[in-house]
Amino acid sequence: MVWLIALGLGLATAQAQTLTIESWRKDDQIFWDKVLIPAFQRLHPEIKLQFKPEEPLAYDSRLEARLSTRRAGDLIFCRPFDASVRMQAKGYLLPLKEEALQNFNPQARRAWTTDDGSTTYCLPVAYVMHGLFYNKKILRDLKLEPPKTWEHFYQLLTRVAANKTVTPLALGTADMWESTQVVFTGLGPNFWEGEKARQGLMEGTVKFTDPGFLKAWGMMARLKPYMHPEQNSMSNGDIQLLFATGNAAVYPSGSWDIDFLRSTSFAYKKPIELGVFKPPVEHDGQACHISVHPDFGIGVNKNSPNQDAALKFIAWLGTADFAQLLTDTLTGYFPLADHPIQFNDPLGQEMMNWRRSCQDTIRLNAQKINRVWPSMEEELWFANVKVLNQDITPEQAARHIQSVHEKNAYLK
Numbered sequence: 001m002v003w004l005i006a007l008g009l010g011l012a013t014a015q016a017q018t019l020t021i022e023s024w025r026k027d028d029q030i031f032w033d034k035v036l037i038p039a040f041q042r043l044h045p046e047i048k049l050q051f052k053p054e055e056p057l058a059y060d061s062r063l064e065a066r067l068s069t070r071r072a073g074d075l076i077f078c079r080p081f082d083a084s085v086r087m088q089a090k091g092y093l094l095p096l097k098e099e100a101l102q103n104f105n106p107q108a109r110r111a112w113t114t115d116d117g118s119t120t121y122c123l124p125v126a127y128v129m130h131g132l133f134y135n136k137k138i139l140r141d142l143k144l145e146p147p148k149t150w151e152h153f154y155q156l157l158t159r160v161a162a163n164k165t166v167t168p169l170a171l172g173t174a175d176m177w178e179s180t181q182v183v184f185t186g187l188g189p190n191f192w193e194g195e196k197a198r199q200g201l202m203e204g205t206v207k208f209t210d211p212g213f214l215k216a217w218g219m220m221a222r223l224k225p226y227m228h229p230e231q232n233s234m235s236n237g238d239i240q241l242l243f244a245t246g247n248a249a250v251y252p253s254g255s256w257d258i259d260f261l262r263s264t265s266f267a268y269k270k271p272i273e274l275g276v277f278k279p280p281v282e283h284d285g286q287a288c289h290i291s292v293h294p295d296f297g298i299g300v301n302k303n304s305p306n307q308d309a310a311l312k313f314i315a316w317l318g319t320a321d322f323a324q325l326l327t328d329t330l331t332g333y334f335p336l337a338d339h340p341i342q343f344n345d346p347l348g349q350e351m352m353n354w355r356r357s358c359q360d361t362i363r364l365n366a367q368k369i370n371r372v373w374p375s376m377e378e379e380l381w382f383a384n385v386k387v388l389n390q391d392i393t394p395e396q397a398a399r400h401i402q403s404v405h406e407k408n409a410y411l412k
Helices: 002-015 026-043 059-068 082-089 106-112 136-141 150-163 177-187 195-203 211-221 236-244 255-263 265-269 307-317 320-329 346-357 376-388 394-405
Strands: 017-023 047-053 075-078 123-135 167-169 248-254 274-277 289-300 359-361
Touching: 017 026, 017 059, 017 307, 026 047, 026 255, 026 307, 026 320, 047 307, 059 075, 059 082, 075 082, 075 307, 082 289, 106 123, 106 289, 123 136, 123 177, 123 255, 123 307, 123 346, 136 274, 150 167, 150 248, 177 211, 177 236, 177 248, 177 376, 195 359, 211 376, 211 394, 236 248, 236 255, 248 255, 255 274, 255 346, 274 346, 289 307, 289 346, 307 320, 376 394
Parallel strands: 017 047, 017 075, 167 248, 289 359
Antiparallel strands: 075 289, 123 248, 123 274, 123 289
Protein backbone atom coordinates (compact mmCIF):
# COMPACT_ATOMS: atom_id res chain seq x y z
CA MET A 1 0.00 0.00 0.00
CA VAL A 2 2.82 2.41 0.88
CA TRP A 3 4.49 1.89 -2.49
CA LEU A 4 1.17 2.54 -4.26
CA ILE A 5 0.79 5.86 -2.45
CA ALA A 6 4.38 6.74 -3.27
CA LEU A 7 3.81 5.78 -6.90
CA GLY A 8 0.70 7.98 -7.01
CA LEU A 9 2.60 10.93 -5.60
CA GLY A 10 5.38 10.34 -8.08
CA LEU A 11 2.96 10.30 -11.00
CA ALA A 12 1.28 13.49 -9.78
CA THR A 13 4.66 15.18 -9.59
CA ALA A 14 5.65 13.89 -13.02
CA GLN A 15 2.43 15.19 -14.55
CA ALA A 16 2.73 18.68 -13.03
CA GLN A 17 3.71 21.29 -15.58
CA THR A 18 5.31 24.66 -15.06
CA LEU A 19 4.47 27.48 -17.44
CA THR A 20 6.59 30.61 -17.70
CA ILE A 21 4.93 33.92 -18.58
CA GLU A 22 7.07 36.45 -20.47
CA SER A 23 6.12 40.07 -19.76
CA TRP A 24 7.37 43.66 -19.59
CA ARG A 25 5.06 44.54 -16.67
CA LYS A 26 7.48 44.45 -13.72
CA ASP A 27 5.21 46.76 -11.73
CA ASP A 28 2.56 44.03 -11.70
CA GLN A 29 4.71 41.22 -10.27
CA ILE A 30 3.01 41.19 -6.86
CA PHE A 31 -0.48 41.09 -8.35
CA TRP A 32 0.30 38.12 -10.58
CA ASP A 33 2.15 36.26 -7.82
CA LYS A 34 -0.36 36.91 -5.03
CA VAL A 35 -3.73 37.03 -6.81
CA LEU A 36 -3.98 36.08 -10.47
CA ILE A 37 -1.75 33.00 -10.53
CA PRO A 38 -3.20 31.51 -7.30
CA ALA A 39 -6.73 31.98 -8.71
CA PHE A 40 -5.83 29.96 -11.80
CA GLN A 41 -4.01 27.28 -9.80
CA ARG A 42 -7.03 26.73 -7.59
CA LEU A 43 -8.79 25.54 -10.76
CA HIS A 44 -5.76 23.76 -12.21
CA PRO A 45 -3.48 22.58 -9.39
CA GLU A 46 -1.61 20.42 -11.87
CA ILE A 47 -0.27 23.52 -13.65
CA LYS A 48 2.26 25.85 -12.06
CA LEU A 49 2.86 29.37 -13.33
CA GLN A 50 5.89 31.65 -13.11
CA PHE A 51 5.53 35.34 -13.97
CA LYS A 52 8.96 36.49 -15.20
CA PRO A 53 8.89 40.12 -16.37
CA GLU A 54 11.73 41.94 -18.11
CA GLU A 55 12.69 45.58 -17.96
CA PRO A 56 10.12 47.22 -20.25
CA LEU A 57 12.64 48.85 -22.59
CA ALA A 58 14.60 45.59 -22.97
CA TYR A 59 11.62 43.27 -23.37
CA ASP A 60 11.20 43.21 -27.14
CA SER A 61 14.82 42.60 -28.09
CA ARG A 62 15.46 40.02 -25.37
CA LEU A 63 12.20 38.19 -26.10
CA GLU A 64 13.09 38.09 -29.80
CA ALA A 65 16.47 36.56 -28.94
CA ARG A 66 14.87 33.89 -26.76
CA LEU A 67 12.16 33.08 -29.30
CA SER A 68 14.67 32.74 -32.12
CA THR A 69 16.75 30.28 -30.07
CA ARG A 70 13.73 28.41 -28.62
CA ARG A 71 14.48 29.50 -25.05
CA ALA A 72 11.41 31.68 -24.52
CA GLY A 73 8.66 31.00 -22.01
CA ASP A 74 5.39 29.23 -22.75
CA LEU A 75 3.14 32.29 -22.59
CA ILE A 76 4.01 35.60 -24.19
CA PHE A 77 2.77 39.08 -23.32
CA CYS A 78 1.96 40.62 -26.70
CA ARG A 79 2.23 44.31 -27.42
CA PRO A 80 -0.53 45.56 -29.74
CA PHE A 81 -0.41 45.76 -33.52
CA ASP A 82 2.94 46.05 -35.27
CA ALA A 83 5.21 44.84 -32.47
CA SER A 84 3.40 41.50 -32.23
CA VAL A 85 2.55 41.02 -35.90
CA ARG A 86 6.29 40.64 -36.49
CA MET A 87 6.42 37.74 -34.02
CA GLN A 88 3.44 36.16 -35.75
CA ALA A 89 5.01 36.58 -39.19
CA LYS A 90 8.12 34.73 -38.00
CA GLY A 91 6.02 31.82 -36.77
CA TYR A 92 6.64 32.31 -33.05
CA LEU A 93 2.99 32.46 -31.93
CA LEU A 94 0.35 29.75 -32.00
CA PRO A 95 -2.81 30.76 -33.92
CA LEU A 96 -5.83 30.77 -31.60
CA LYS A 97 -9.06 28.95 -32.38
CA GLU A 98 -12.47 30.60 -32.39
CA GLU A 99 -13.47 28.72 -29.24
CA ALA A 100 -10.86 30.68 -27.25
CA LEU A 101 -11.98 33.99 -28.81
CA GLN A 102 -15.75 33.69 -28.50
CA ASN A 103 -16.00 36.41 -25.83
CA PHE A 104 -14.04 39.00 -27.84
CA ASN A 105 -15.53 41.15 -30.57
CA PRO A 106 -13.61 42.12 -33.74
CA GLN A 107 -12.70 45.52 -32.29
CA ALA A 108 -11.07 43.84 -29.29
CA ARG A 109 -9.24 41.33 -31.50
CA ARG A 110 -7.90 43.77 -34.09
CA ALA A 111 -4.66 44.58 -32.25
CA TRP A 112 -3.60 40.92 -32.46
CA THR A 113 -5.13 39.84 -35.76
CA THR A 114 -3.40 39.66 -39.14
CA ASP A 115 -4.16 42.35 -41.71
CA ASP A 116 -6.38 40.00 -43.71
CA GLY A 117 -8.41 39.13 -40.60
CA SER A 118 -7.75 35.41 -40.93
CA THR A 119 -5.66 34.74 -37.82
CA THR A 120 -5.75 36.00 -34.23
CA TYR A 121 -2.47 35.09 -32.55
CA CYS A 122 -2.80 36.58 -29.04
CA LEU A 123 -5.78 36.62 -26.73
CA PRO A 124 -6.90 40.23 -26.10
CA VAL A 125 -6.58 40.92 -22.37
CA ALA A 126 -6.64 44.58 -21.37
CA TYR A 127 -6.73 48.15 -22.54
CA VAL A 128 -5.63 51.33 -20.81
CA MET A 129 -6.71 54.96 -20.98
CA HIS A 130 -4.69 58.15 -21.03
CA GLY A 131 -5.23 61.07 -18.69
CA LEU A 132 -3.56 63.42 -16.23
CA PHE A 133 -3.36 62.68 -12.51
CA TYR A 134 -3.28 65.56 -10.09
CA ASN A 135 -2.74 66.17 -6.41
CA LYS A 136 -6.08 67.44 -5.10
CA LYS A 137 -4.58 69.11 -2.04
CA ILE A 138 -2.07 71.13 -4.05
CA LEU A 139 -4.79 72.44 -6.36
CA ARG A 140 -7.19 73.06 -3.49
CA ASP A 141 -4.61 75.05 -1.52
CA LEU A 142 -4.04 77.27 -4.58
CA LYS A 143 -7.79 77.50 -5.25
CA LEU A 144 -7.36 75.84 -8.65
CA GLU A 145 -9.71 73.53 -10.53
CA PRO A 146 -8.82 70.76 -13.00
CA PRO A 147 -8.53 72.49 -16.40
CA LYS A 148 -10.81 71.80 -19.34
CA THR A 149 -8.93 73.78 -22.00
CA TRP A 150 -5.24 74.05 -22.81
CA GLU A 151 -5.07 77.72 -21.90
CA HIS A 152 -6.50 76.93 -18.48
CA PHE A 153 -3.94 74.12 -18.20
CA TYR A 154 -1.03 76.49 -18.84
CA GLN A 155 -2.52 78.98 -16.37
CA LEU A 156 -2.71 76.26 -13.73
CA LEU A 157 0.93 75.27 -14.26
CA THR A 158 1.99 78.91 -14.12
CA ARG A 159 0.20 79.40 -10.79
CA VAL A 160 1.83 76.30 -9.31
CA ALA A 161 5.25 77.43 -10.56
CA ALA A 162 4.78 80.88 -9.03
CA ASN A 163 4.08 79.29 -5.65
CA LYS A 164 7.57 77.69 -5.73
CA THR A 165 6.74 74.77 -3.43
CA VAL A 166 6.33 71.82 -5.82
CA THR A 167 7.13 70.92 -9.43
CA PRO A 168 4.14 71.87 -11.60
CA LEU A 169 4.48 69.00 -14.11
CA ALA A 170 5.86 65.54 -13.31
CA LEU A 171 7.46 64.63 -16.62
CA GLY A 172 10.97 63.46 -17.52
CA THR A 173 12.77 62.65 -20.74
CA ALA A 174 15.51 60.22 -19.66
CA ASP A 175 13.52 57.14 -20.71
CA MET A 176 12.19 58.91 -23.81
CA TRP A 177 9.10 56.73 -24.33
CA GLU A 178 6.83 59.01 -22.28
CA SER A 179 7.42 61.82 -24.76
CA THR A 180 5.56 59.80 -27.39
CA GLN A 181 3.34 57.25 -25.68
CA VAL A 182 2.11 59.59 -22.94
CA VAL A 183 2.44 63.16 -24.18
CA PHE A 184 2.25 63.17 -27.99
CA THR A 185 -0.14 60.26 -28.62
CA GLY A 186 -1.88 60.45 -25.23
CA LEU A 187 -2.55 64.19 -25.04
CA GLY A 188 -2.48 65.06 -28.73
CA PRO A 189 -5.68 63.53 -30.22
CA ASN A 190 -7.83 66.57 -29.42
CA PHE A 191 -5.57 68.63 -31.69
CA TRP A 192 -5.80 66.31 -34.69
CA GLU A 193 -9.35 64.95 -34.22
CA GLY A 194 -8.38 61.47 -33.12
CA GLU A 195 -9.33 58.63 -35.44
CA LYS A 196 -10.01 60.91 -38.40
CA ALA A 197 -6.35 61.88 -38.65
CA ARG A 198 -5.01 58.45 -37.69
CA GLN A 199 -6.95 56.79 -40.49
CA GLY A 200 -5.91 59.59 -42.83
CA LEU A 201 -2.24 58.96 -42.10
CA MET A 202 -2.63 55.30 -43.06
CA GLU A 203 -4.50 56.26 -46.23
CA GLY A 204 -2.03 58.95 -47.23
CA THR A 205 -4.61 61.75 -47.12
CA VAL A 206 -3.21 63.37 -43.95
CA LYS A 207 0.36 64.51 -43.27
CA PHE A 208 2.30 65.08 -40.07
CA THR A 209 2.89 68.63 -41.29
CA ASP A 210 -0.86 69.36 -41.10
CA PRO A 211 -2.05 71.99 -38.56
CA GLY A 212 -3.41 69.52 -35.98
CA PHE A 213 -0.05 67.82 -35.49
CA LEU A 214 1.79 71.13 -35.44
CA LYS A 215 -0.52 72.29 -32.64
CA ALA A 216 0.25 69.13 -30.65
CA TRP A 217 3.98 69.70 -30.99
CA GLY A 218 3.40 73.34 -30.14
CA MET A 219 1.76 72.24 -26.88
CA MET A 220 4.78 70.08 -26.07
CA ALA A 221 7.18 72.93 -26.78
CA ARG A 222 5.53 74.97 -24.00
CA LEU A 223 6.00 72.41 -21.21
CA LYS A 224 9.71 72.64 -20.35
CA PRO A 225 9.45 75.61 -17.94
CA TYR A 226 7.04 73.60 -15.78
CA MET A 227 9.14 70.42 -15.60
CA HIS A 228 11.70 69.57 -12.92
CA PRO A 229 15.10 71.28 -13.48
CA GLU A 230 16.75 67.83 -13.65
CA GLN A 231 14.09 66.25 -15.87
CA ASN A 232 16.71 65.30 -18.49
CA SER A 233 18.14 62.71 -16.12
CA MET A 234 14.85 61.61 -14.53
CA SER A 235 13.47 58.21 -15.48
CA ASN A 236 9.81 57.26 -15.42
CA GLY A 237 10.40 55.70 -12.00
CA ASP A 238 11.87 58.96 -10.73
CA ILE A 239 8.88 60.88 -12.05
CA GLN A 240 6.41 58.42 -10.51
CA LEU A 241 8.02 58.95 -7.12
CA LEU A 242 8.17 62.72 -7.56
CA PHE A 243 4.41 62.73 -7.89
CA ALA A 244 3.68 59.92 -5.41
CA THR A 245 5.59 61.76 -2.67
CA GLY A 246 3.49 64.89 -3.09
CA ASN A 247 6.23 66.91 -4.78
CA ALA A 248 4.46 67.55 -8.09
CA ALA A 249 1.03 68.88 -8.95
CA VAL A 250 0.17 67.18 -12.25
CA TYR A 251 1.37 63.86 -13.69
CA PRO A 252 0.48 63.04 -17.32
CA SER A 253 0.22 59.27 -17.52
CA GLY A 254 -2.56 56.73 -17.82
CA SER A 255 -4.79 54.31 -16.00
CA TRP A 256 -1.95 51.76 -15.75
CA ASP A 257 -0.34 53.88 -13.02
CA ILE A 258 -3.30 53.90 -10.63
CA ASP A 259 -2.21 50.83 -8.69
CA PHE A 260 1.40 51.96 -8.43
CA LEU A 261 0.41 55.38 -7.13
CA ARG A 262 -1.71 53.72 -4.46
CA SER A 263 0.51 50.78 -3.53
CA THR A 264 3.99 52.36 -3.46
CA SER A 265 5.46 52.53 0.04
CA PHE A 266 5.24 56.32 -0.09
CA ALA A 267 1.50 56.08 -0.64
CA TYR A 268 1.16 53.95 2.49
CA LYS A 269 3.23 56.34 4.60
CA LYS A 270 1.67 59.55 3.38
CA PRO A 271 -1.06 59.00 0.78
CA ILE A 272 -1.81 61.82 -1.61
CA GLU A 273 -5.31 62.78 -2.65
CA LEU A 274 -5.41 61.47 -6.19
CA GLY A 275 -7.55 63.07 -8.86
CA VAL A 276 -7.60 62.65 -12.62
CA PHE A 277 -8.72 64.80 -15.54
CA LYS A 278 -8.98 64.07 -19.24
CA PRO A 279 -6.72 65.75 -21.82
CA PRO A 280 -7.83 69.35 -22.34
CA VAL A 281 -9.39 70.66 -25.54
CA GLU A 282 -8.56 73.88 -27.38
CA HIS A 283 -11.84 75.60 -26.58
CA ASP A 284 -15.04 74.97 -24.62
CA GLY A 285 -17.56 72.84 -26.45
CA GLN A 286 -15.01 71.16 -28.69
CA ALA A 287 -15.46 67.43 -29.32
CA CYS A 288 -13.04 65.41 -27.21
CA HIS A 289 -10.97 62.36 -28.15
CA ILE A 290 -9.51 59.90 -25.66
CA SER A 291 -6.68 57.44 -26.24
CA VAL A 292 -8.23 54.10 -25.31
CA HIS A 293 -5.36 51.83 -26.16
CA PRO A 294 -5.22 48.01 -26.31
CA ASP A 295 -2.29 47.44 -23.98
CA PHE A 296 -1.55 43.75 -23.93
CA GLY A 297 -2.67 40.37 -25.10
CA ILE A 298 -1.22 36.99 -24.20
CA GLY A 299 -0.20 34.38 -26.75
CA VAL A 300 1.21 30.87 -26.74
CA ASN A 301 4.78 30.21 -27.81
CA LYS A 302 4.46 27.95 -30.86
CA ASN A 303 7.57 26.06 -29.73
CA SER A 304 6.38 25.52 -26.16
CA PRO A 305 6.47 21.87 -25.04
CA ASN A 306 3.46 22.64 -22.80
CA GLN A 307 0.91 23.87 -25.33
CA ASP A 308 -2.07 22.00 -23.87
CA ALA A 309 -1.50 23.50 -20.43
CA ALA A 310 -0.87 26.94 -21.95
CA LEU A 311 -4.17 26.77 -23.83
CA LYS A 312 -5.98 25.99 -20.57
CA PHE A 313 -4.58 29.24 -19.21
CA ILE A 314 -5.65 31.08 -22.37
CA ALA A 315 -9.17 29.68 -21.96
CA TRP A 316 -9.27 30.97 -18.37
CA LEU A 317 -8.21 34.44 -19.51
CA GLY A 318 -11.40 34.60 -21.58
CA THR A 319 -13.76 33.94 -18.67
CA ALA A 320 -15.97 36.40 -16.81
CA ASP A 321 -14.23 35.44 -13.56
CA PHE A 322 -10.86 36.55 -14.91
CA ALA A 323 -12.30 39.78 -16.33
CA GLN A 324 -13.65 40.77 -12.91
CA LEU A 325 -10.50 39.62 -11.11
CA LEU A 326 -8.36 41.68 -13.48
CA THR A 327 -10.53 44.73 -12.85
CA ASP A 328 -10.32 44.29 -9.09
CA THR A 329 -6.61 43.44 -9.01
CA LEU A 330 -4.97 45.61 -11.67
CA THR A 331 -6.97 48.79 -11.35
CA GLY A 332 -6.72 50.78 -14.56
CA TYR A 333 -6.40 47.74 -16.80
CA PHE A 334 -9.81 47.36 -18.35
CA PRO A 335 -10.82 43.94 -19.76
CA LEU A 336 -11.19 43.60 -23.52
CA ALA A 337 -13.64 40.72 -23.14
CA ASP A 338 -17.36 41.38 -23.62
CA HIS A 339 -18.27 40.31 -20.07
CA PRO A 340 -20.10 42.85 -17.88
CA ILE A 341 -17.91 43.92 -14.97
CA GLN A 342 -18.27 45.93 -11.79
CA PHE A 343 -15.85 48.81 -11.17
CA ASN A 344 -14.82 49.18 -7.56
CA ASP A 345 -12.33 52.02 -8.01
CA PRO A 346 -13.54 55.62 -8.32
CA LEU A 347 -10.62 56.78 -10.50
CA GLY A 348 -11.02 53.86 -12.87
CA GLN A 349 -14.76 54.49 -13.05
CA GLU A 350 -14.21 58.20 -13.69
CA MET A 351 -11.90 57.47 -16.59
CA MET A 352 -14.33 54.93 -18.01
CA ASN A 353 -17.07 57.57 -17.88
CA TRP A 354 -15.07 59.76 -20.29
CA ARG A 355 -15.94 57.31 -23.05
CA ARG A 356 -19.59 58.35 -22.78
CA SER A 357 -18.84 61.89 -23.95
CA CYS A 358 -15.59 61.51 -25.92
CA GLN A 359 -14.65 59.53 -29.01
CA ASP A 360 -12.13 56.68 -28.75
CA THR A 361 -8.85 56.53 -30.58
CA ILE A 362 -5.62 54.56 -30.09
CA ARG A 363 -1.96 55.55 -30.01
CA LEU A 364 -1.35 57.27 -33.30
CA ASN A 365 1.43 55.16 -34.78
CA ALA A 366 0.60 51.76 -33.29
CA GLN A 367 -1.16 50.30 -36.33
CA LYS A 368 0.82 49.97 -39.59
CA ILE A 369 2.48 53.39 -39.24
CA ASN A 370 5.43 51.79 -37.40
CA ARG A 371 6.14 49.49 -40.34
CA VAL A 372 8.90 51.62 -41.76
CA TRP A 373 12.66 51.82 -41.36
CA PRO A 374 13.91 53.59 -39.37
CA SER A 375 11.11 52.68 -36.96
CA MET A 376 8.47 55.39 -36.61
CA GLU A 377 8.26 54.62 -32.88
CA GLU A 378 11.96 55.30 -32.38
CA GLU A 379 11.91 58.39 -34.58
CA LEU A 380 8.97 59.80 -32.63
CA TRP A 381 10.83 59.22 -29.35
CA PHE A 382 13.83 61.08 -30.76
CA ALA A 383 11.85 64.00 -32.16
CA ASN A 384 9.43 64.37 -29.25
CA VAL A 385 12.17 64.48 -26.62
CA LYS A 386 13.87 67.22 -28.61
CA VAL A 387 10.62 69.20 -28.83
CA LEU A 388 10.05 68.87 -25.07
CA ASN A 389 13.61 70.03 -24.45
CA GLN A 390 13.16 72.90 -26.93
CA ASP A 391 16.08 71.63 -29.01
CA ILE A 392 14.02 71.62 -32.21
CA THR A 393 10.86 73.45 -33.25
CA PRO A 394 7.45 71.87 -33.86
CA GLU A 395 7.93 72.57 -37.57
CA GLN A 396 11.26 70.73 -37.63
CA ALA A 397 9.72 67.75 -35.84
CA ALA A 398 6.80 67.68 -38.28
CA ARG A 399 9.03 67.73 -41.36
CA HIS A 400 11.28 65.00 -40.01
CA ILE A 401 8.45 62.67 -38.98
CA GLN A 402 6.62 63.23 -42.27
CA SER A 403 9.79 62.32 -44.20
CA VAL A 404 9.96 59.03 -42.27
CA HIS A 405 6.26 58.38 -42.78
CA GLU A 406 6.52 58.80 -46.55
CA LYS A 407 8.76 55.72 -46.67
CA ASN A 408 5.93 53.54 -45.35
CA ALA A 409 4.87 50.92 -47.89
CA TYR A 410 1.31 50.90 -46.49
CA LEU A 411 0.53 54.38 -47.75
CA LYS A 412 -2.26 54.10 -50.29
